Amino acid sequence: MHITTVSRLLFLWMVLGLCLAGKAQPPRGPFIVSPQVLPDKKVTFRYLAPAAKEVKLAGGLFGASNAPMTKDSIGIWSVTVGPVVPDVYSYNFVVDGISVMDPANEDFFPNERFKSSLFEVPGFTPTIHALRDVPHGSVNYEYYPSVEGTTGTVVVYTPPGYDQNPGKRYPVFYLISGTTDTEETFFKAGRTNFILDNLIAEGKAKPMIVVMPYGNMEARIAEQTGNPKPADPVRDSPDAMVRMRRFEQDLIQNVIPYVDKTYRTLADKDNRAIGGFSRGGGQTLRTAFWNPDTFSWICAYSANLPTSELEGTYASIISNPEKTNKQWKMLWVGVGTEDFMYKDVATFLNYLSVKKINYKSMITGGGHTWINVKTYLMETAQLLFK
Amino acid sequence: MHITTVSRLLFLWMVLGLCLAGKAQPPRGPFIVSPQVLPDKKVTFRYLAPAAKEVKLAGGLFGASNAPMTKDSIGIWSVTVGPVVPDVYSYNFVVDGISVMDPANEDFFPNERFKSSLFEVPGFTPTIHALRDVPHGSVNYEYYPSVEGTTGTVVVYTPPGYDQNPGKRYPVFYLISGTTDTEETFFKAGRTNFILDNLIAEGKAKPMIVVMPYGNMEARIAEQTGNPKPADPVRDSPDAMVRMRRFEQDLIQNVIPYVDKTYRTLADKDNRAIGGFSRGGGQTLRTAFWNPDTFSWICAYSANLPTSELEGTYASIISNPEKTNKQWKMLWVGVGTEDFMYKDVATFLNYLSVKKINYKSMITGGGHTWINVKTYLMETAQLLFK
Numbered sequence: 183m184h185i186t187t188v189s190r191l192l193f194l195w196m197v198l199g200l201c202l203a204g205k206a207q208p209p210r211g212p213f214i215v216s217p218q219v220l221p222d223k224k225v226t227f228r229y230l231a232p233a234a235k236e237v238k239l240a241g242g243l244f245g246a247s248n249a250p251m252t253k254d255s256i257g258i259w260s261v262t263v264g265p266v267v268p269d270v271y272s273y274n275f276v277v278d279g280i281s282v283m284d285p286a287n288e289d290f291f292p293n294e295r296f297k298s299s300l301f302e303v304p305g306f307t308p309t310i311h312a313l314r315d316v317p318h319g320s321v322n323y324e325y326y327p328s329v330e331g332t333t334g335t336v337v338v339y340t341p342p343g344y345d346q347n348p349g350k351r352y353p354v355f356y357l358i359s360g361t362t363d364t365e366e367t368f369f370k371a372g373r374t375n376f377i378l379d380n381l382i383a384e385g386k387a388k389p390m391i392v393v394m395p396y397g398n399m400e401a402r403i404a405e406q407t408g409n410p411k412p413a414d415p416v417r418d419s420p421d422a423m424v425r426m427r428r429f430e431q432d433l434i435q436n437v438i439p440y441v442d443k444t445y446r447t448l449a450d451k452d453n454r455a456i457g458g459f460s461r462g463g464g465q466t467l468r469t470a471f472w473n474p475d476t477f478s479w480i481c482a483y484s485a486n487l488p489t490s491e492l493e494g495t496y497a498s499i500i501s502n503p504e505k506t507n508k509q510w511k512m513l514w515v516g517v518g519t520e521d522f523m524y525k526d527v528a529t530f531l532n533y534l535s536v537k538k539i540n541y542k543s544m545i546t547g548g549g550h551t552w553i554n555v556k557t558y559l560m561e562t563a564q565l566l567f568k
Numbered sequence: 569m570h571i572t573t574v575s576r577l578l579f580l581w582m583v584l585g586l587c588l589a590g591k592a593q594p595p596r597g598p599f600i601v602s603p604q605v606l607p608d609k610k611v612t613f614r615y616l617a618p619a620a621k622e623v624k625l626a627g628g629l630f631g632a633s634n635a636p637m638t639k640d641s642i643g644i645w646s647v648t649v650g651p652v653v654p655d656v657y658s659y660n661f662v663v664d665g666i667s668v669m670d671p672a673n674e675d676f677f678p679n680e681r682f683k684s685s686l687f688e689v690p691g692f693t694p695t696i697h698a699l700r701d702v703p704h705g706s707v708n709y710e711y712y713p714s715v716e717g718t719t720g721t722v723v724v725y726t727p728p729g730y731d732q733n734p735g736k737r738y739p740v741f742y743l744i745s746g747t748t749d750t751e752e753t754f755f756k757a758g759r760t761n762f763i764l765d766n767l768i769a770e771g772k773a774k775p776m777i778v779v780m781p782y783g784n785m786e787a788r789i790a791e792q793t794g795n796p797k798p799a800d801p802v803r804d805s806p807d808a809m810v811r812m813r814r815f816e817q818d819l820i821q822n823v824i825p826y827v828d829k830t831y832r833t834l835a836d837k838d839n840r841a842i843g844g845f846s847r848g849g850g851q852t853l854r855t856a857f858w859n860p861d862t863f864s865w866i867c868a869y870s871a872n873l874p875t876s877e878l879e880g881t882y883a884s885i886i887s888n889p890e891k892t893n894k895q896w897k898m899l900w901v902g903v904g905t906e907d908f909m910y911k912d913v914a915t916f917l918n919y920l921s922v923k924k925i926n927y928k929s930m931i932t933g934g935g936h937t938w939i940n941v942k943t944y945l946m947e948t949a950q951l952l953f954k
Contacts, residue, residue, distance in 0.1 A: 313719055445731075
């Protein structure tokens with residue numbers, strides 16, 4: 183549909199809405215279409231704010247760093263940007279300096295702190311993270327007994343055919359998101375289910391269960407005991423390490439037993455993987471290194487362990503590469519060259535090389551983004567359990 | 569924790585954040601705790617906006633109709649309201665006239681159009697919709713082949729013990745949310761899973777599967793074919809009726825067969841219920857009346873059928889009360905006296921009375937709100953399949 187046609191329809195809809203507002207029905211504002219991906223992969227964004235003085239579009243990853251929007255006669259601000267590389271992006275409107283989500287778009291980035299809308303620019307041929315016409319797994323929100331008497335929440339992907347094959351058991355990938363993310367982020371922003379559905383349909387990944395836990399035990403405890411949520415600690419600080427331990431305790435003592443009891447898992451080391459992004463990558467590496475007999479597959483997305491910690495806490499693992507290299511089927515690390523953690527990750531990989539600890543790595547462009555997380559997930563999902 | 573203590577901690581956290589901003593880690597703003605429910609059920613809301621001229625709290629259902637907030641020296645605006653009756657509420661901040669969600673709160677109201685945060689004031693003893701320490705069911709996001717070649721999304725609650733009792737089959741309640749809601753709204757805002765968990769634990773409801781479909785086929789088709797979403801039609805208009813038919817087609821031809829294939833259902837009329845709120849209530853009544861042999865239990869929350877439609881399309885149902893009253897186990901209608909649909913619902917019930925069609929009704933105070941929806945869900949869930 184042509185943009186001017188959309189504008190005219192919007193106007194008519196608004197007039198109709200005003201005329202019918204007396205019909206014992208709450209009046210609604212004009213109907214806004216936003217965002218709208220055009221055939222050439224340009225994208226139009228619209229926001230209704232007749233009284234605003236200035237509206238901008240914020241979405242640095244698709245080239246809209248505070249792109250100015252212009253107002254039409256109805257009060258709808260709009261801007262068309264791109265062409266945009268097909269992917270999933272987050273964005274906000276900045277309305278007189280205030281960041282808001284797009285009211286016309288129900289897709290959002292699940293997060294404890296920031297509020298952003300999500301949109302997808304589909305490929306000319308479908309991307310690997312697109313909803314395709316293939317058999318689909320399901321995504322299950324589960325509740326389990328967690329630390330300190332709280333009830334934990336965890337999101338679990340079961341692969342296509344899980345319900346139809348009651349005799350079949352599956353390997354399990356524990357997948358942890360980053361600071362301020364929630365247990366929903368790898369589902370809603372990371373498209374974990376669609377990525378697995380598509381890779382499985384193409385025969386590129388083994389059917390597996392993916393378990394996405396919440397990484398912030400302290401927030402959960404505070405919420406359920408009526409206390410204010412504590413702030414996030416500084417990375418690798420003593421407080422951060424206490425919290426890493428509490429996460430590990432929950433995963434090992436609560437989440438894994440719950441999943442093994444509730445789902446038809448292959449409940450042994452070689453069929454158990456762990457991976458995560460950012461803080462979740464730190465939780466991944468530590469949980470795996472603290473429990474070297476629990477996971478055979480370890481995936482760190484934009485994450486590392488500091489050298490001092492490797493030489494201290496994990497000396498027995500580092501000093502015995504022959505044993506370590508037999509113990510784990512895969513230690514995988516991915517990072518982008520523009521990631522603020524790139525330098526630390528490079529130091530980590532160089533250290534592993536010197537110590538002759540086997541690993542696989544993937545260095546991409548880009549930064550600390552969910553675009554890269556999806557790339558790393560796509561790569562590792564094809565390697566696991568093979 | 570006392571409020572001034574929280575303020576001091578916030579300030580220290582911010583200073584710490586600024587000091588450490590150089591440590592190759594993205595700087596974060598001060599850590600805001602919001603909302604915070606106090607022991608006396610008053611609630612404090614906080615929003616960081618050093619440059620804003622005016623910030624208000626909008627939450628009419630808990631008595632905050634644009635309650636003014638005041639700014640402290642850091643730029644954190646706050647207000648304490650209440651005591652607030654224990655329940656789940658939506659709210660927004662209005663920042664220099666612009667409505668925004670609470671950045672410090674990850675809970676939100678799933679909706680196509682408005683963006684609101686959600687918070688809960690817990691009871692002194694837990695409410696029936698609270699997360700309690702009882703056996704929990706799980707909530708599953710499923711994908712199924714839907715109308716016009718699209719892939720449908722549906723959210724399915726399975727009761728506690730579903731996975732542990734592989735020989736057991738369950739009755740099914742199809743539950744549809746309202747205009748601009750999504751398939752997530754009955755889960756996230758309606759607390760359907762916690763309500764069922766608690767009622768089942770108390771022996772007040774039969775264990776059942778609850779299926780929560782998306783009610784807007786036209787938006788789904790538009791999204792998946794790359795077209796702009798169409799506006800919502802006026803209630804009971806010809807366009808609305810065309811859309812009701814498409815919803816019914818999807819539910820009868822696609823959703824129910826998918827659910828019966830995927831879950832261990834009792835797949836007969838007497839073990840199948842349908843219910844819904846607002847537009848979902850209209851979809852409920854029409855789908856049930858168009859398919860009188862498909863559902864034995866019908867629940868309309870704040871919804872009705874117009875007299876002209878009853879006398880026209882459903883003449884055979886209305887004119888034969890003896891047959892109709894045997895055909896259905898329950899026709900249940902609930903509405904609040906302040907609901908904008910109250911008058912239409914009252915007309916509907918009076919008409920049913922005159923025509924000697926059996927029904928149960930529940931008239932409450934309050935309006936067209938999810939507080940009332942939860943009340944109606946609690947009431948009907950205890951009646952179904954008995």
